[in-house]
Amino acid sequence: MTGTLSAPVQLSTKETAAALRQALKIAFPAVKFSVRKGTGTASAWIDVSYTDGPSEDRVREITAGFQSQQFDGSIDGYNAVRTLVEVAGKGWCRPCCSGIITVRHLSDRFRQRAAEQVAAFYGIDIPAAEWHNAYIPQAGTWFGSLVHQAAHDRTRFAR
Structure with missing residues (x-):
């Protein structure tokens, strides 16, 4: 054929x-x-x-x-x-x-879940207003950057 x-x-x-x-x-x-x-x-x-x-x-x-x-x-x-x-x-x-x-x-709900995950990982409270500008000494970077990383890779800050 x-x-x-x-x-x-x-x-x-x-x-x-x-x-x-x-x-x-x-x-x-x-x-x-x-x-x-x-x-x-x-x-x-x-x-x-x-x-x-x-x-x-x-x-x-x-x-x-x-x-x-x-x-x-x-x-x-x-x-x-x-x-x-x-x-x-x-x-x-x-x-x-x-x-x-x-x-x-990222929806506000999704961003909030990522912020909660980062805060739990570092054993800290979510920073007050404008948390994207809060510096996190344990991580050596800004909280907003960590939230962005958590949103990109959900396993990065998993416990």
Whole structure:
């Protein structure tokens, strides 16, 4: 039996964003992602934002496969990245995306839980108002920085 190979379908940036949204939904079903195609000079870029959920590193593991170019500052230009993504109903496709910006927002509740985890780890009370400016001598850094680290890696301050 002889099969024929067909060239992968080239996706538009809009179609790439839709495929990326679907991949994120499958990987992290409990998280609501906003996936938007850029406009104007950024029309080949995609913005991904979400609240709480997985670390940005885990999300970038998914988004990296959807970039068709990467910026190279040494030449002030882009290099092609040969990636293929599988899209339901279309098979293997070439994405069209010069870059993906990922932004993770932290809800007040999530930030409070991370602050509680850091405070328990160091055996201290959560600093009063403007705790992001409170210096923690035991850690050699600022409380806000520690909370950010705890939000990024939930196991870092686990007991």
